[in-house]
Amino acid sequence: MIAVTIVSETLVRAVSQHGIDVNTLYDPRTPPLLTLEQDIQLPCLQGRDLLEAAKRSPGFGEKWWVVRLYSADIPAHLKRYLNESYAVSYRSADSEILQSLWSQHNLSIMDWKAKTGSNYTYVRRAYENRDLRHAIGALLPYIGLWDSFTLRKLDYVIGSHSLEKIHKQWSIFEAPVVDPTSVGLIEGMMPSYSINDQSQIRSLMDDGTLFPRLTNDSERITVRDHFLAVKGRILSLRLFFSDASLVKRIAQPLWQYSGKDSERTLRQALLGSWDQIPGDAVPVQDTEFYFDKISVDRVVSEPGHRHAAWISYLQLWMSAFRHFIDPRRGKEGKEPGVQPLLDIQGKADFESAANKLGFNKRFPRSARYPVFQYISKTLTNSDSVEPEKVRNVRDRFVQTFPEFWDFSRSREISHEWSTDIDDKKSTFRAGRPEVEEFRKIRQYFYLKIVGNDDESPKTYPTAIAVMREIFFDFFGRFRLESISSPVEMERHPTVSPSVYSVTTELAEPTPLAALELANSQLLTKRKPWKHKPWYQ
Numbered sequence: 001m002i003a004v005t006i007v008s009e010t011l012v013r014a015v016s017q018h019g020i021d022v023n024t025l026y027d028p029r030t031p032p033l034l035t036l037e038q039d040i041q042l043p044c045l046q047g048r049d050l051l052e053a054a055k056r057s058p059g060f061g062e063k064w065w066v067v068r069l070y071s072a073d074i075p076a077h078l079k080r081y082l083n084e085s086y087a088v089s090y091r092s093a094d095s096e097i098l099q100s101l102w103s104q105h106n107l108s109i110m111d112w113k114a115k116t117g118s119n120y121t122y123v124r125r126a127y128e129n130r131d132l133r134h135a136i137g138a139l140l141p142y143i144g145l146w147d148s149f150t151l152r153k154l155d156y157v158i159g160s161h162s163l164e165k166i167h168k169q170w171s172i173f174e175a176p177v178v179d180p181t182s183v184g185l186i187e188g189m190m191p192s193y194s195i196n197d198q199s200q201i202r203s204l205m206d207d208g209t210l211f212p213r214l215t216n217d218s219e220r221i222t223v224r225d226h227f228l229a230v231k232g233r234i235l236s237l238r239l240f241f242s243d244a245s246l247v248k249r250i251a252q253p254l255w256q257y258s259g260k261d262s263e264r265t266l267r268q269a270l271l272g273s274w275d276q277i278p279g280d281a282v283p284v285q286d287t288e289f290y291f292d293k294i295s296v297d298r299v300v301s302e303p304g305h306r307h308a309a310w311i312s313y314l315q316l317w318m319s320a321f322r323h324f325i326d327p328r329r330g331k332e333g334k335e336p337g338v339q340p341l342l343d344i345q346g347k348a349d350f351e352s353a354a355n356k357l358g359f360n361k362r363f364p365r366s367a368r369y370p371v372f373q374y375i376s377k378t379l380t381n382s383d384s385v386e387p388e389k390v391r392n393v394r395d396r397f398v399q400t401f402p403e404f405w406d407f408s409r410s411r412e413i414s415h416e417w418s419t420d421i422d423d424k425k426s427t428f429r430a431g432r433p434e435v436e437e438f439r440k441i442r443q444y445f446y447l448k449i450v451g452n453d454d455e456s457p458k459t460y461p462t463a464i465a466v467m468r469e470i471f472f473d474f475f476g477r478f479r480l481e482s483i484s485s486p487v488e489m490e491r492h493p494t495v496s497p498s499v500y501s502v503t504t505e506l507a508e509p510t511p512l513a514a515l516e517l518a519n520s521q522l523l524t525k526r527k528p529w530k531h532k533p534w535y536q
Helices: 008-017 022-026 048-056 076-084 094-103 109-128 130-139 151-156 161-170 180-186 195-206 217-228 237-258 266-271 302-323 341-356 369-380 387-400 435-444 463-475
Strands: 002-006 044-046 067-071 282-285 291-294
Touching (some): 044 076, 076 094, 094 130, 094 151, 109 130, 109 151, 130 161, 161 237, 161 463, 180 195, 195 217, 237 266, 237 302, 237 341, 266 302, 282 302, 282 341, 302 435, 302 463, 435 463
Antiparallel strands (some): 002 044
16 A cells, blocks of 8 residues: 555546546545556655565556555645654655654654654754754744755754844745745855845846745845845855854864863853953953953943953954864865864964953863974974973973064954955855965954954955854854843852853843943053963
8 A cells, every 4th residue: 555645636637537436535445446647646655665666576467556645735744644654664854854853742752763863862952952942943844945954963053043043034935935946046145245146136036046936026026125135144054054063163172171061051161261350451352462452341330241251252252263163175175284283273372362361261281282292293203202301391492482472563454355356255155264265264353353344345255254254143243332242140159250141052142231342442552461371
């Protein structure tokens, strides 16, 4: 017995052509013989294995199949139920499995494991996070967004903010209008940065290529204008999971730095180690070695202290973006890889910056020791370098040069969000940049630059613009002149100031009060930042 679906018009036409009494269709013992036109194919809900077996080894004289007919407009959840109830069902798409899990309540753990297999941990973790569950559930009707989805990708998800932004962009549509082809054509476009992207959106909307199911002219104009007004990137789930994979890779050394605590989120663990005194000016990193100060609030207040914590937290993640991305080498592999030296050096530079930003954690062992070890092995061309000798050399070195500063002024060449030059346009719209692009990003990925005003759009977006938007999508869009914070305060048992966030991991900052950070507040006279040497 095979279960299939049939369009009602096809069934009515076949029944009328052969003079079949409709009531006989409900007779399970002596079903009627129903002949369809030669080019008609019926989607199979159950029994594909039987069809495949018959195709490979047809029985002698067998010509007809007994089938159960279901209407083609049967609800999606009933289709899934029919498929899953069959003993040898075909493998459902991962998006269908997710639909099934999110639509059914009180499923047993055995049911979850049966549906998700080796991906059980990732799927269950996403489901048990209330904000994530709601954000994913809101996007499930938009089937066109889930074309390349696999359950394994849920392992990358560490917050709901980006998913909520995706829903905000696509909720202008009725869900069936969003088709995979149109999503693939428009995802990643950056109309606020790129004149070329603006032109493509207009052209593809006007000629009917994008969203062909949207037939009303006035609605098409509304949708076109909606996407042209998008600030940043036109998002999709494919872009989101590519970005989430990048952020998860960056978060791994942050967990090491914070001292992983299963009872706290990463944000809570990091902000719990921030111990700046209330009322102090906030350090703002300008280059790898220069730190300015911003006066947040002249009165020692809880809101002012929360804002200071949030500014420091944003900069901590920016430092992680500069040091812990493993860039692509590019299709032609022209650029040499920057690992492993950049990776092991990155921990030392990150730890130093974090200390100056007010965070008091350390990596489990000296972050600078692996750098000396790597250099020693390279210089001696040997793997047999004794760790004790390397440690002694390192100690003598830092005693001679406890801290030295790059007193060079700001960068000679300013950054560009957009460009008219083909060679300078970004090679990516999500995920990892190429090596050469990453080197440029590292020069400019600082709060005062990323939080600056936008420029007028040019032909193409640059790599720094794409990385900036990735950061905004996970941490919330901000401007240097006005940053609001979601950080909540909690008194430390020792009565010393301590803060950590009780909001959802990486949620969008909730406006508590406008934080005016005028550029005039920046200290005009630069001085080396006074701090305790890292080795003491």
